[in-house]
Amino acid sequence: MSGVAIVRPDEGExxxxxxxxxxxxxxxxxxxxxxxxxxITVAPRTAGPPQxxxxxxxxxxxxxxxxxRFTVGETSYDVPAGTLAMIPPGAPHTFANxxxxxxxxxxxxxxxxxxxxFRDLKVMIESGVEFTPEASIEVMKRYATEPATEYEK
Numbered sequence: 001m002s003g004v005a006i007v008r009p010d011e012g013e014x015x016x017x018x019x020x021x022x023x024x025x026x027x028x029x030x031x032x033x034x035x036x037x038x039x040i041t042v043a044p045r046t047a048g049p050p051q052x053x054x055x056x057x058x059x060x061x062x063x064x065x066x067x068x069r070f071t072v073g074e075t076s077y078d079v080p081a082g083t084l085a086m087i088p089p090g091a092p093h094t095f096a097n098x099x100x101x102x103x104x105x106x107x108x109x110x111x112x113x114x115x116x117x118f119r120d121l122k123v124m125i126e127s128g129v130e131f132t133p134e135a136s137i138e139v140m141k142r143y144a145t146e147p148a149t150e151y152e153k
Contacts, residue, residue, distance in 0.1 A: 005030040012039070015122040018131050019043035024119075028112030036112030040105040042066075042097040050133045051094040051151045055144040058110045059087045061095060066103035069096040073151060092148030117143045 005026065013024040019042070026037040042048065051071060061068065063083045070077045070085045072093045079085070087093045097103035109115060120139050125131050137147050 003030065013119075015118045017118075017121060017125070019046050020048075022107075022118045024115055026112075027115045031112065033112045034110060036109040036115035038107040038109075038115070038118065039064075040103075040107050042095075042103040042105070044097055044100050044102060046097045046103075048095040048097075049136055049140075051092050051148040052137070052140055052145050053092045053148050054087075054089050054114065055146070056089060056111075057113045057144070058089060058108075059093075059114070060106075060108035060110075061085045061087070062106040062108075064104040064106055066097060066101045067099040068103055068105060069098045070094075071096070071151075073148075092151055114143055114145070117145070 007025045013027070015022040015024070021041045023039040025039055026035060028034070028036050061070065061084070063079060063081050065081050068079050068083065070079065070093065072087070072091060077085070078098060095105070117139060120142065121131070121136065124135060124139060129135055140146070
């Protein structure tokens with residue numbers, strides 16, 4: 001029998017990415033690497049990462065509070081708390097906070113592959129590399145993720 005993981009509100013591994021924070025709640029250790037979970041807090045009026053697509057994992061977003069803008073290809077959806085967005089491998093996507101209140105998202109990765117992306121970003125930032133969309137894309141590439149450049153504005 002595996003151990004049970006309990007992560008309290010003041011626990012978890014935090015990764016600060018500019019005005020956005022990812023709190024890693026499950027890194028795959030408890031789930032046999034089948035599932036990773038994070039809590040993303042996005043400051044008001046903040047864009048998310050460049051639009052991108054994952055080749056090897058599904059990504060889920062559950063809006064806990066605030067309003068999220070999910071952009072999938074050329075289509076944008078502004079959605080309230082209580083909304084779930086599931087992004088299959090290959091689908092171009094990004095998210096943002098268009099509102100005046102903080103946005104909180106529960107973020108899932110199946111399998112847990114992408115959790116290490118956030119850890120690598122933390123190491124990159126701590127080493128003195130500026131957190132830019134270009135730097136983020138370079139780290140994404142390590143995890144079977146590519147920018148969806150055909151949707152750049």
